[in-house]
Amino acid sequence: MSLSTVTVDVLDPTPPYEQLRRQLADLIGSGVLMTGDRMPPVRQLAADLGLAPGTVARTYRELEHGGYVLSRRGGGTRVAPTPPRAATPQRALEEAAEAYLDRARVLGIPADEAVEVVRSKASGG
Amino acid sequence: MRAIVIALPCVAIGLLVALRNRVVVTVAPTEHGDVVEIARHTRRWRMVGLLIGAVAALALLEAGQRLDALGRVSALAPAALGAGVLIGTIAGELTARPAVGIRRTATVETRTVKAVLPKALAGVLAVASLLLVAALGIGAAWGSADDMGRQGRSFTQTCTVLDPDLGPVLMGSGRGPWPGSFYTVPLAAALLVLAALVAVALRVIVSRPRPGVDSHDLDTMLRRWSVGNVLTAATVTVLGTLGPVALFIASALSGGTCPLGVGESVVVWAAWVIAPLATGGALSMLAWLALTPSIRVDDLPRPLSGDAAPVGAPVR
Numbered sequence: 152m153s154l155s156t157v158t159v160d161v162l163d164p165t166p167p168y169e170q171l172r173r174q175l176a177d178l179i180g181s182g183v184l185m186t187g188d189r190m191p192p193v194r195q196l197a198a199d200l201g202l203a204p205g206t207v208a209r210t211y212r213e214l215e216h217g218g219y220v221l222s223r224r225g226g227g228t229r230v231a232p233t234p235p236r237a238a239t240p241q242r243a244l245e246e247a248a249e250a251y252l253d254r255a256r257v258l259g260i261p262a263d264e265a266v267e268v269v270r271s272k273a274s275g276g
Numbered sequence: 277m278r279a280i281v282i283a284l285p286c287v288a289i290g291l292l293v294a295l296r297n298r299v300v301v302t303v304a305p306t307e308h309g310d311v312v313e314i315a316r317h318t319r320r321w322r323m324v325g326l327l328i329g330a331v332a333a334l335a336l337l338e339a340g341q342r343l344d345a346l347g348r349v350s351a352l353a354p355a356a357l358g359a360g361v362l363i364g365t366i367a368g369e370l371t372a373r374p375a376v377g378i379r380r381t382a383t384v385e386t387r388t389v390k391a392v393l394p395k396a397l398a399g400v401l402a403v404a405s406l407l408l409v410a411a412l413g414i415g416a417a418w419g420s421a422d423d424m425g426r427q428g429r430s431f432t433q434t435c436t437v438l439d440p441d442l443g444p445v446l447m448g449s450g451r452g453p454w455p456g457s458f459y460t461v462p463l464a465a466a467l468l469v470l471a472a473l474v475a476v477a478l479r480v481i482v483s484r485p486r487p488g489v490d491s492h493d494l495d496t497m498l499r500r501w502s503v504g505n506v507l508t509a510a511t512v513t514v515l516g517t518l519g520p521v522a523l524f525i526a527s528a529l530s531g532g533t534c535p536l537g538v539g540e541s542v543v544v545w546a547a548w549v550i551a552p553l554a555t556g557g558a559l560s561m562l563a564w565l566a567l568t569p570s571i572r573v574d575d576l577p578r579p580l581s582g583d584a585a586p587v588g589a590p591v592r
């Protein structure tokens with residue numbers, strides 16, 4: 152059984168709630184999380200990621216505004232019946248690449264060097 | 277003295293079975309560091325809780341003789357033992373925190389108690405709890421006042437016996453101590469507190485932060501063990517209370533001047549069977565509680581003769 156995971160990098164210039172929102176939207180949009188699937192409770196996900204519950208709560212609010220999830224008092228948060236399917240794997244990869252290049256820019260690394268690092272990693276270096 | 281003679285073999289058998297079936301998972305020194313640390317931390321707290329619970333139970337047994345010679349305080353000893361373990365477990369789980377780094381990964385999952393519940397143990401606890409509720413219910417329903425007017429402390433029977441000389445004679449007898457409302461009210465209150473502690477303990481075990489995704493399966497196993505320990509502690513309390521309650525029911529129903537009805541005969545027969553089984557089971561499970569599963573870190577292999585030592589001359 153493969154596990155769906157989300158990762159937050161606290162040094163990333165993108166705020167943690169947005170990193171989380173993007174990854175969860177990708178998981179929903181690409182069909183990994185299906186309609187009706189229960190999302191992790193806010194406190195549980197916050198504790199697992201070492202974040203404040205408010206950060207995860209904001210992510211869920213944003214996802215709800217985007218039509219990805221539905222929250223019900225006492226019933227938890229579930230994937231919406233018809234979530235947006237815009238986040239194709241190709242689009243998700245492009246967003247991840249944009250985030251990676253943003254991070255490289257913050258670290259003062261030119262884009263071509265950053266691409267070289269990806270190529271080196273892909274070839275097992 | 278007689279209690280110790282009965283108790284020791286039960287504890288010894290429990291220890292032997294627990295030792296024989298003890299689960300020890302071995303991991304490499306470089307693997308699952310966070311889970312190993314959490315396992316040690318929660319185990320330490322659970323053992324502290326067990327120790328405090330045992331001291332509290334002994335204190336209640338001892339002080340109970342002086343404070344209340346009728347045994348109401350002493351009857352709470354099993355609940356104090358269980359509460360100690362549960363409070364220790366809650367403290368351990370609440371204070372166990374895996375290290376957080378710059379990159380933090382979490383599994384998208386909804387953790388539930390049901391997913392880590394040992395079903396056999398939960399079944400044993402459910403059956404034991406039902407029997408205890410039934411025993412306390414029968415005790416409360418059939419109890420009457422004793423000769424000092426204390427409600428629910430005696431079992432009273434009346435019947436008409438045909439005397440060869442006098443003809444029909446109304447006979448009556450009251451026997452005790454009977455586990456009526458005099459005892460069941462404080463016991464029920466203590467057991468309700470214990471049930472609340474069990475619920476809190478299960479909740480904190482499930483919501484404890486999960487260490488790295490690489491240790492997912494081992495961490496799930498650790499949670500299952502912790503839930504198992506909580507259920508074991510609750511079962512020790514329930515059986516430890518049920519044993520004496522059943523014994524008092526059986527003793528009070530036996531040996532009266534009036535014949536027993538069908539319901540009373542069934543209850544007295546069941547109580548004589550349940551009393552030793554529950555007491556022995558409680559003591560055996562107490563031994564299980566001391567020998568819970570654990571994670572062992574495999575030692576690094578010892579250097580062989582001639583291996584290059586990290587510092588200084590080669591090992592000879």
